[in-house]
Amino acid sequence: MKDFTWLNPTMVIFGEGKVPQIADRLAAMGAKSVLLVYGGKSIFKNGVYTQVTEALTKKGIAFPELGGVKSNPTIDKVREGVARVKAVMVDAIVPIGGGSVFDTAKAIAAGAFYDGDVWELFEGKASELKRALPLFGVLTASATSSEVNNISVISNPEKSLKISFNSPFIYPRVSIIDPTMQFSLPEAQTVNGGIDVIVHAMERIFVGDTGTELMDELGYALIRSMIKIIPELRKDPRNYAARAQYAWAASLAHNGSLSCGRGEKGDFSSHKLGHSLSLLFNVPHGASLSVMTPAWAQYLYRDHPAPFARFADAVFGVEAEDEESTALEGIKLLEGFFRSLGAPTTLRELKIGEADIERLAQNAAQVAPFGTLKSLEAEDIIEIYKLAY
Amino acid sequence: MKDFTWLNPTMVIFGEGKVPQIADRLAAMGAKSVLLVYGGKSIFKNGVYTQVTEALTKKGIAFPELGGVKSNPTIDKVREGVARVKAVMVDAIVPIGGGSVFDTAKAIAAGAFYDGDVWELFEGKASELKRALPLFGVLTASATSSEVNNISVISNPEKSLKISFNSPFIYPRVSIIDPTMQFSLPEAQTVNGGIDVIVHAMERIFVGDTGTELMDELGYALIRSMIKIIPELRKDPRNYAARAQYAWAASLAHNGSLSCGRGEKGDFSSHKLGHSLSLLFNVPHGASLSVMTPAWAQYLYRDHPAPFARFADAVFGVEAEDEESTALEGIKLLEGFFRSLGAPTTLRELKIGEADIERLAQNAAQVAPFGTLKSLEAEDIIEIYKLAY
Numbered sequence: 001m002k003d004f005t006w007l008n009p010t011m012v013i014f015g016e017g018k019v020p021q022i023a024d025r026l027a028a029m030g031a032k033s034v035l036l037v038y039g040g041k042s043i044f045k046n047g048v049y050t051q052v053t054e055a056l057t058k059k060g061i062a063f064p065e066l067g068g069v070k071s072n073p074t075i076d077k078v079r080e081g082v083a084r085v086k087a088v089m090v091d092a093i094v095p096i097g098g099g100s101v102f103d104t105a106k107a108i109a110a111g112a113f114y115d116g117d118v119w120e121l122f123e124g125k126a127s128e129l130k131r132a133l134p135l136f137g138v139l140t141a142s143a144t145s146s147e148v149n150n151i152s153v154i155s156n157p158e159k160s161l162k163i164s165f166n167s168p169f170i171y172p173r174v175s176i177i178d179p180t181m182q183f184s185l186p187e188a189q190t191v192n193g194g195i196d197v198i199v200h201a202m203e204r205i206f207v208g209d210t211g212t213e214l215m216d217e218l219g220y221a222l223i224r225s226m227i228k229i230i231p232e233l234r235k236d237p238r239n240y241a242a243r244a245q246y247a248w249a250a251s252l253a254h255n256g257s258l259s260c261g262r263g264e265k266g267d268f269s270s271h272k273l274g275h276s277l278s279l280l281f282n283v284p285h286g287a288s289l290s291v292m293t294p295a296w297a298q299y300l301y302r303d304h305p306a307p308f309a310r311f312a313d314a315v316f317g318v319e320a321e322d323e324e325s326t327a328l329e330g331i332k333l334l335e336g337f338f339r340s341l342g343a344p345t346t347l348r349e350l351k352i353g354e355a356d357i358e359r360l361a362q363n364a365a366q367v368a369p370f371g372t373l374k375s376l377e378a379e380d381i382i383e384i385y386k387l388a389y
Numbered sequence: 390m391k392d393f394t395w396l397n398p399t400m401v402i403f404g405e406g407k408v409p410q411i412a413d414r415l416a417a418m419g420a421k422s423v424l425l426v427y428g429g430k431s432i433f434k435n436g437v438y439t440q441v442t443e444a445l446t447k448k449g450i451a452f453p454e455l456g457g458v459k460s461n462p463t464i465d466k467v468r469e470g471v472a473r474v475k476a477v478m479v480d481a482i483v484p485i486g487g488g489s490v491f492d493t494a495k496a497i498a499a500g501a502f503y504d505g506d507v508w509e510l511f512e513g514k515a516s517e518l519k520r521a522l523p524l525f526g527v528l529t530a531s532a533t534s535s536e537v538n539n540i541s542v543i544s545n546p547e548k549s550l551k552i553s554f555n556s557p558f559i560y561p562r563v564s565i566i567d568p569t570m571q572f573s574l575p576e577a578q579t580v581n582g583g584i585d586v587i588v589h590a591m592e593r594i595f596v597g598d599t600g601t602e603l604m605d606e607l608g609y610a611l612i613r614s615m616i617k618i619i620p621e622l623r624k625d626p627r628n629y630a631a632r633a634q635y636a637w638a639a640s641l642a643h644n645g646s647l648s649c650g651r652g653e654k655g656d657f658s659s660h661k662l663g664h665s666l667s668l669l670f671n672v673p674h675g676a677s678l679s680v681m682t683p684a685w686a687q688y689l690y691r692d693h694p695a696p697f698a699r700f701a702d703a704v705f706g707v708e709a710e711d712e713e714s715t716a717l718e719g720i721k722l723l724e725g726f727f728r729s730l731g732a733p734t735t736l737r738e739l740k741i742g743e744a745d746i747e748r749l750a751q752n753a754a755q756v757a758p759f760g761t762l763k764s765l766e767a768e769d770i771i772e773i774y775k776l777a778y
Contacts, residue, residue: 007398012395261633
């Protein structure tokens, strides 16, 4: 175990019917006016917009609104929100939505008290933050753990970058998770989010030998659970037990708890390789991972068979004759599981051509080297995209 | 999954050499004077007393002291501490020790602002608390999770009671865990603490079907890890990776995280049955559990074979012909594991006679009915003690 400091100050209120409590919590901190941040129509359809705004109205809390956050959210929407709160300050930011909405809200919350352009926070200035507006969120799609962590991932199309910043000031103070709000999610989103969760847990395991078998065991436990739960939700999207466990597993996978003692917080290569797919071809986040994670694993397992073999054994019960073939069998089973969910596992399925590989690799190499199990350089990156083709 | 609210505000600073940071954290909150609370000689021997007091002195923080906390800590020591801080107020309480010291410190921290006798907090008045002194602790023996939870367990010999109270105000603000401070623990304490950790994780699993397979998986993962780690530490008490994982598993087992979604937070029957052993015969906490947990399980498994069979499969890989024999095999393996550690598994080994069983049962029945998987009445309790004989 490497040294670590653990603190996660977010309060999670979890269960059916909890959404209106957001207003109680805001009233308790004395909020008079909050900025609602949300995406498209779904929060009007599933009733969560009504629940939140009625509860806020009862408590006499005003709520200017910023809608239209898209998946793979962009810096222009963040800038719009920052300009808004700088013009007329609010007491809190209230994201209502999934990871994209939370990530946007976090950047607005931080940008509210930052003098320069908010994009600078993503380029290394986050450590200069002294405060941020408090965040009180309502989660309507589980996947990224944004509701319980201090990370914001935003795209900047002008710069062809999708990058993140983190700050202790952008942990949500309260996040409400009502699993029934996720009953109506499209199946593809449940699948993509589930893959994201599995990969979040995996990325913490593949960091080399850090004497953290305990943490590995907890990660495997979470992955095994997700492998059961996602197919259950494809059969019945309104299965409460499955929906609730999916939601909580998603929160746990990337709230920092699985990183304790690992030194490096994880090997986020799959995410970084996937970000370029999202940025250049607008591939959904989960789909970018179902393609890039197996390719990344195939590129690395021969030089690092031990962790991939342990993964294969712990998650799929593989017992092949040697470490290397156990490792490969596990990677194949993971890829097969993704395919069984209808998720893409090759660039071809995403209609990305062989000719695009170089552009992808150049984009990803902007933030190279990255990776913990192996530090990936430009020449590694292009090979992994080729494997993914 | 049942509804839940999750918030754990304790900051853990984990790793070798971190002890002096306690003074930095106290200085950052502006503390000028703190009450040190500790047990016996071990903190002088292992150097932690020197590390803490030198660091406090450098920061100009005064430190009146309250030593002599014993295992199975009693209310008289708490009253002594409360009287002391009521006479001359301090800015924080600083426990240096294991669970007993933390539990004592928490009760003092709460008692400092409570007008009546501090024992009343244990008898139902904790909900009236409005505040407590902040706690900044240094852990020297992992087992109870007291360093990361809001519970204080204290004995009252006059009333023959060992009971707990909890309050959101008694979460330690900071807990420092330096695993090397535990290198010199007596083997019996490592074993007893490890059993406590395993039973804490078990107690959360046996609460009936709550649609929380995810949480069960996480609990099994923790138990499997402990079953590997404890024997490693018996071989080499200075194995850093094992000592560190033991410490972190101990913190996770009872910090509330494994209870999320379970409705009832757990079935604490083993602990309650064990408390009477500690109270009447001064049995170490872990030893009380290695005796009472298998007996409790044997009393219940026939009526509730499913969770015990799943436990047997997940923890020990048992695949017997039917659920009931799988369940029993798992219980036997657990008992055998405890025995392999040199821990007692019968009352006889503790030199408790058959004639004492009624007194034990009467003592435990004072807080009956208790238990979630089955609500235990006086007649169940006596049967379980007989099985333990």
